[in-house]
Amino acid sequence: MRTVIAGLLLLGASTSVSGQWLKIKTPGIPRKADGKPNLTAPAPRASNGKPDLSGLWMTETNTYWINITGDLNPGEIRPWAEAVYKKRVDDLDRDTPAAHCLPLGPPEILAGGQYRIMQAPNMIAILYEGGAYRQVFLDGRGLPKDPNPTWAGYSVGHWEGDVLVVETAGFNDRTWLDYGGHPHSEDLHVIERFRRRDFGHMQLEMTFIDPKTFAKPIEVKLAVDYVPDTEMLEFVCNENERDSRHLVGKASDEVKGQGQVDAAVLSRYTGNYQEHDSPDEMRATIKVTGGQLIFSLAGKGGIPLTTLSETKFYFPGGFPIDFVRDNKGAANHFLLHTAEGDLKFERQP
Structure with a gap:
């Protein structure tokens, strides 16, 4: 990601x-x-x-x-x-x-x-x-x-x-x-x-x-x-590279094991979500498998999310996820937090 x-x-x-x-x-x-x-x-x-x-x-x-x-x-x-x-x-x-x-x-x-x-x-x-x-x-x-x-x-x-x-x-x-x-x-x-x-x-x-x-x-x-009517841009990975020196810490510093949340709570988050902040407008699917939320882009493959609380989860690699619920407890969107900024995924009908 x-x-x-x-x-x-x-x-x-x-x-x-x-x-x-x-x-x-x-x-x-x-x-x-x-x-x-x-x-x-x-x-x-x-x-x-x-x-x-x-x-x-x-x-x-x-x-x-x-x-x-x-x-x-x-x-x-x-x-x-x-x-x-x-x-x-x-x-x-x-x-x-x-x-x-x-x-x-x-x-x-x-x-x-x-x-x-x-x-x-x-x-x-x-x-x-x-x-x-x-x-x-x-x-x-x-x-x-x-x-x-x-x-x-x-x-x-x-x-x-x-x-x-x-x-x-x-x-x-x-x-x-x-x-x-x-x-x-x-x-x-x-x-x-x-x-x-x-x-x-x-x-x-x-x-x-x-x-x-x-x-x-x-x-x-x-x-x-x-991909018609365009060309590839030149990309030189090592040009002005400044990231590697900042790659410090461990996931275990923030995530202390898998939390337990009732399956009925997790089921409120299942469904399709759409992100509109980036040019790609990524589509995500959330499902529950084995008592754990699974994140998938466009329904192809899946990534287990670590449960931190009823609304907070962890995407491997250092990306917290927060589900935002309405007054009835239903999730209307979630936020994927990255170093470059938050991505908002809105729930689709």
Whole structure:
């Protein structure tokens, strides 16, 4: 969440917008009679007859990039990995690669930034907004047998009909699987399936396989949308970096264990909420699972909230949440407190 806030502030602080091509019309794409992009036009084809995935894309809003394990059941995370995760949460995620301008690794495509896909017959390149890149080789080679572990791993792909299947392995274990701090081993194997449904819409399915870390594979299915009539901004993470020196303290300094609140009270907070203060206008869903509130962005994945009192909860990473109730005890909105300011999520009918 802190990464999202920082990104929004970066966009808000940008200058000379016209000089950054943010409002330039993308040439060569299908358009309607009124000049707007026709995102439901047929998907383009490459010279070999396969779908052409080229373009500027953005994965739909989700919670998996914050907590990749949101759909797992208790006990499906290996004890060593659970211990690492809890320590990182208690350390307020100060050692997350993003906080130190290191590559995000496997979850970068989930994190909500734009990325450009460039397709050639024997290779696909993915250029991320944060400056990282991937090469997916389509020339028939297999994954390396004994690779030198890297941040992005080694990727090879093949076509199954109109679906591009990408397999990646050879990761080092320094990346995190999500912003929250779930680790992985060097045995991690990631399978991605890209299916371009039409010009403006693609389906992405990701499978994370790491038996040393999880009792079963983690599967994520998300929509990916084409981003027309704009370009990516340059982003240099380490430029004017001032955050890391302030990343001090522990969550346990503020949160003294999980409080107990009656399920009937928690149920008053369930529902859909809308935030209007940021350009993204984030949508959140609150539900109750196992006597605990679960926070989800756009209903994709989930993050357990620590209960502090009947109205106060804690979002991992150092973000208190306050539910505001009316005189009948019903919640009409909640406030997510961040260092950059409060975000107000209003309850939807």
